[in-house]
Amino acid sequence: MNETFNTRRFGLLVRRQWAENKKVYLLLWGVISLTTLIFPVFSEKSDLFLLQLLLLCFGGCIIISTAFTRWTDIGRSSFYMLLPASSSEKFMCALLYSIILFIPVYCLNYFIIRYVVFYFVILLFPNNLLPFSSVLRGGITSITSAPFSFYLVVFLAFLFAQSLYLVITVFFKKRHMLIFLLTIMLVLIIYNAGMDYYMSAIAGVPRGTVFIPGFVLTFLSPDFGYSPTGSMASMEHFSFARPVWLLNNLAWLVVFCLMYLTAFFRLKEKEL
Amino acid sequence: MDKLTFWYSKRNRIFEKLDLELDAGHIYGLLGKNGVGKTTLLKLMTGLCFPKSGSIVLDGRIPGRRNPGFLADIFLVAEEISVLPLTPAKFAALHGGFYRGFDSTQFRDFLEQFEVDKDQKFSAMSHGQKRKGLIAFALAINTPYLFLDEPTNGMDIPSKAAFRSILARSFSEEKTIILSTHMVRDLESMIDRVIILHDHRILINQPADQNLETLFNDCIGIPKESSSK
Numbered sequence: 001m002n003e004t005f006n007t008r009r010f011g012l013l014v015r016r017q018w019a020e021n022k023k024v025y026l027l028l029w030g031v032i033s034l035t036t037l038i039f040p041v042f043s044e045k046s047d048l049f050l051l052q053l054l055l056l057c058f059g060g061c062i063i064i065s066t067a068f069t070r071w072t073d074i075g076r077s078s079f080y081m082l083l084p085a086s087s088s089e090k091f092m093c094a095l096l097y098s099i100i101l102f103i104p105v106y107c108l109n110y111f112i113i114r115y116v117v118f119y120f121v122i123l124l125f126p127n128n129l130l131p132f133s134s135v136l137r138g139g140i141t142s143i144t145s146a147p148f149s150f151y152l153v154v155f156l157a158f159l160f161a162q163s164l165y166l167v168i169t170v171f172f173k174k175r176h177m178l179i180f181l182l183t184i185m186l187v188l189i190i191y192n193a194g195m196d197y198y199m200s201a202i203a204g205v206p207r208g209t210v211f212i213p214g215f216v217l218t219f220l221s222p223d224f225g226y227s228p229t230g231s232m233a234s235m236e237h238f239s240f241a242r243p244v245w246l247l248n249n250l251a252w253l254v255v256f257c258l259m260y261l262t263a264f265f266r267l268k269e270k271e272l
Numbered sequence: 273m274d275k276l277t278f279w280y281s282k283r284n285r286i287f288e289k290l291d292l293e294l295d296a297g298h299i300y301g302l303l304g305k306n307g308v309g310k311t312t313l314l315k316l317m318t319g320l321c322f323p324k325s326g327s328i329v330l331d332g333r334i335p336g337r338r339n340p341g342f343l344a345d346i347f348l349v350a351e352e353i354s355v356l357p358l359t360p361a362k363f364a365a366l367h368g369g370f371y372r373g374f375d376s377t378q379f380r381d382f383l384e385q386f387e388v389d390k391d392q393k394f395s396a397m398s399h400g401q402k403r404k405g406l407i408a409f410a411l412a413i414n415t416p417y418l419f420l421d422e423p424t425n426g427m428d429i430p431s432k433a434a435f436r437s438i439l440a441r442s443f444s445e446e447k448t449i450i451l452s453t454h455m456v457r458d459l460e461s462m463i464d465r466v467i468i469l470h471d472h473r474i475l476i477n478q479p480a481d482q483n484l485e486t487l488f489n490d491c492i493g494i495p496k497e498s499s500s501k
Contacts, residue, residue: 003339012369019366020356076354078320084344084370268338272320 005092009085013093021066021097028062029109036113053154056106057161063102064166065176067094068267078272087268095260098162103155115139156252160184163259170263276326278309278316286312288472289326296416297445301463301480302452303488308469310452311351314419317450318348330417344371347410348419353402360405361390364412373414378442382408385434400426407435411442418449424458432458456484468492 018025032055039051069076080090119135161184168180273292279285286309294300304310315321316328319335319342328335333342356363360383368374383390386404394402403426410418424432439462443449453459466484468476470492480487 003341006340009340009370012366016366019358019362078315078348078350078352079354081320081338082318082343082346082348083367084340086340087338089340271322272315 004086005088006086010089010093013083013085013089014096017067017093017097024062024066025097028059029105032059032106033109033113036110037117052110053157056103056154056158059106060098060102060158060162061165061180063098064094064162065169067098068166068169068263077270081270081272087264091264091267099159103158111139111143152249156249156256159256160252163256163263166263167259170266273317273328274326276316276323276328278312278321278324285472290473292467292474292477294448294450296448298465299439299443299449299451299462301456301459301466301484302450302469303454303456303466303484304469305492306454309472310469311421313469314348314421314450314452317417318346318419319343320348345415346417346419347371347413347415349403349406349410349421349423351421351425353399353406355394355402355406357393357395359391359393360388360408363394363405364409367409368413371413371415375412375414378414379408379412382411382438382442385438386431387434398426400428400431403427404431404435408438411438414442414447416447418447419452420449421452422454423451424453424455436462456488460484 035051035055040048043051083090115135115138119130119132122130122135164183164187165176165180168183169176172179273290276287276290276292277285278287278290302310302313312321316323317330317335319338322336330342331345333339335342335346356366358366360379364374364376364379368376368379380390383405386408388397388401388405388408394405397405403423407420407423410420424435427435436459439449451459451463460480460483463480463484466476466478466480466487467474468488468491475491476487
């Protein structure tokens with residue numbers, strides 16, 4: 001018997017997880033879809049990206065918590081921990097739902113709602129009728145024309161929220177969401193303050209240059225989260241910005257992977 | 273189990289250099305007062321807790337590693353039951369595949385004997401019904417080691433009789449069953465070896481050839497009069 005990874009056992013775990021959580025998944029899908037559908041009616045276009053990012057991170061945290069409740073909830077955990085599958089199979093099954101399947105399904109759902117449902121709304125007004133193919137083409141163009149860096153930072157933001165939430169649920173028994181929000185704020189404040197100091201020191205910028213740290217997620221802006229508000233001339237101080245930005249993202253990616261691994265080893269060694 | 277020591281907090285040791293050997297083909301009764309560590313001992317044997325010192329080996333394997341091969345050979349019906357919001361039939365369909373010896377016909381038979389509806393969701397069942405459903409599954413997967421923590425809790429008198437009958441039918445020489453209980457009378461006829469835990473150690477591990485309640489009271493020093501009350 002393969003003690004590390006067996007596809008048959010993995011398949012059984014995947015089936016089991018769906019049977020256990022399908023109601024939560026469908027509810028989550030409903031909430032995300034409704035918000036995606038209704039929010040644009042009441043908000044500015046500029047808020048939509050932030051909304052989608054928050055929904056993605058929120059959904060990621062909910063899904064990962066459904067996958068790991070069985071390890072952290074006392075009532076359920078003894079049965080789940082003794083289910084004949086290896087820790088890596090159980091962990092991979094959780095990641096399958098919360099990352100590998102969730103992100104594409106989320107994007108597809110967003111795409112369907114934005115470009116298909118909205119098309120049917122347009123149908124109500126015959127004077128403005130556009131051919132469906134042009135709506136679809138427009139959607140595909142807007143998706144493919146977005147720069148890679150855009151998707152990278154969204155993906156990193158998702159991993160940041162999810163891995164942090166996972167570690168918190170694994171290490172703390174109660175008040176996960178409060179601890180999660182406080183930690184996320186603390187990490188970003190410390191990171192922004194540290195990078196502000198560091199960038200000022202290495203760039204040697206002229207006095208009076210003001211930095212605007214990315215408050216929500218620093219790595220969202222490709223200029224490393226700092227925009228000079230003085231003259232455009234100060235941009236030359238950031239000629240190294242792109243490689244540093246890439247390194248910065250890579251460093252975060254490593255940190256997130258370490259957080260997932262920390263959670264994995266903690267759960268593997270968990271006692272009841 | 274060799275010189276096993278375990279504690280949840282250092283001030284309150286549960287086991288101190290415990291030695292225990294189990295043989296296949298027996299139904300063990302694990303007895304002891306409340307809080308003596310019966311459930312903890314089951315957790316240690318199934319790998320839900322790790323010894324602080326000493327070792328546990330079950331068929332050459334270390335429970336704490338929780339290898340799938342080991343986990344496929346054991347099953348624990350814990351005292352606290354929290355099962356998925358599924359029917360017993362769906363539950364068995366989802367979990368039976370993890371165990372080599374799962375027999376769906378046997379499972380349906382046991383459910384019938386326990387008078388548990390295979391199409392009613394566990395979440396809509398009483399505590400006793402849930403327990404019977406899970407015990408039916410535990411016996412139908414035919415693992416070599418079966419650990420039952422207070423199995424008759426929440427069962428009515430006919431269910432207890434059904435439990436004894438099913439347990440006797442499904443037992444074989446290759447199996448080892450460990451029943452942790454404080455309801456000695458319910459299971460006395462089933463138990464063929466008795467282990468009594470007291471004061472951080474094992475007082476007795478011997479064939480159950482005399483009245484278990486009397487043996488238990490004699491061992492831990494409870495006078496007959498107070499025990500009969």
